[in-house]
Amino acid sequence: MSPRAGLTTEAVVALALEIVDESGPEALTLAKIAERAGVAAPSLYKHVKGLADLRRLIDLRVVREMTETLRTAATGREGADAVAALADAYRAYLRRHPRRTQALATAPDRGDAELSTATHAVAEVAFAVLRPFGFDHAQAVHATRCLRAAVHGFAELEASGGFGRPEDVGQSFEVLKTMLVQGITDYARKQKKH
Amino acid sequence: MSPRAGLTTEAVVALALEIVDESGPEALTLAKIAERAGVAAPSLYKHVKGLADLRRLIDLRVVREMTETLRTAATGREGADAVAALADAYRAYLRRHPRRTQALATAPDRGDAELSTATHAVAEVAFAVLRPFGFDHAQAVHATRCLRAAVHGFAELEASGGFGRPEDVGQSFEVLKTMLVQGITDYARKQKKH
DNA sequence: GCCACAAGCTATGTCTATTAGCTTTCAAGC
DNA sequence: GCTTGAAAGCTAATAGACATAGCTTGTGGC
Helix, strand or coil, rough: CCCCCCCCHHHHHHHHHCCCCCCCCCCHHHHHHHHCCCHHHHHHHCCCCHHHHHHHHHHHHHHHHHHHHHHHCCCCCHHHHHHHHHHHHHHHHHHHHHHHHHHHHHCCCCCCCCHHHHHHHHHHHHHEEEEEEECCHHHHHHHHHHHHHHHHHHHHHHHHCCCCCCCCCHHHHHHHHHHHHHHHHHHHHHHCCC | CCCCCCHHHHHHHHHHHHHHHHHHHHCCCHHHHHHCCCCCCCHHHHCCCCHHHHHHHHHHHHHHHHHHHHHHHHHCHHHHHHHHHHHHHHHHHHHHCCCHHHHHHCCCCCCCHHHHHHHHHHHHHHHHHHHHHHCCCHHHHHHHHHHHHHHHHHHHHHCCCCCCCCCCCCCHHHHHHHHHHHHHHHHHHHHCCC
């Protein structure tokens, strides 16, 4: 299939992600990847356009993994149950991979259709989960944003060690979930009155 | 006072912050700062230990500015009103300086007492604002975390352009604030029953 | 068995941070 | 007013990063 060492774009991304998981995105360097791959640094350019391109591929992969995770968590559940499951899955993913937070917070460049579609997809899962609440379109957008913002913010602060105090973080997250479910329910109820 | 060009640590940080605001934290380089300061790159080491130290000083300054902003917003208000004002101020700061998000999400190194104190201070403002709700200590911690997570998450996603859809972001934030105020109120009420 | 191309390589250029050591300027003390 | 000392600048040099150019080699298809 390919001459010499069987390196592929996928393999390069996988190695890069290893480094990110171990030491954070700022520690990612082509030299380190090359070393792990057992290859000279310029050889990587056969599989990846450059460091910027590689970072983009990492983001793409993380976003898609997150979408898949959320989709899995949401299937077979509905309403408040589904919202809670979504929140738990999002947090769990970022607890498992604390250094991937940035990949989920950086917006795609305009013109990057592939990454745009991927990020859209994660919002789409939340959107679908909120459908049974009976929002109209604009309200569903607002509610999705709130849900995503709160859960992402929590997971990010937790992942970056931002919660210094000794109080149980899991309990804090339970409170957040309750607030969200209640808030979304109330928002839906308020809507139906008019 | 000082020989030659009046450069100080403060001035270096200010120039660095300019670059961060214009082009983002990843674009920050000592070479660029030196150019703007009209100085050779190694001269910066007379005012700053190195790039890592400079980044830390930037974080410190941003965190302190945010604390001050929040404190100002909260003074003279109470309860739900104060919570909303805090949220608005947080979001407004990050709208004004969208590329400073990272400075507010990175946890200080253990052993960095100065930065730890500073980050603690921003949580402290939220903590104070929640006092009138009558939480016990642990609950106040949970509520503070929720408030901070939701508002920070929203502001970050907005700042990084994560809200792709055309629906009004301000309106989404109003929904979030309502959810938070209501959620915090409910959480306080539930507590008092026992 | 040959050939084309993909996937490696080495060499090189440019940019970065950082250290070492020199020079200059200001200002304080006599 | 001169000296002197330290702070703040400089140049030179090292090491490591990304990136490009062009060469070499192995492998799969015919």
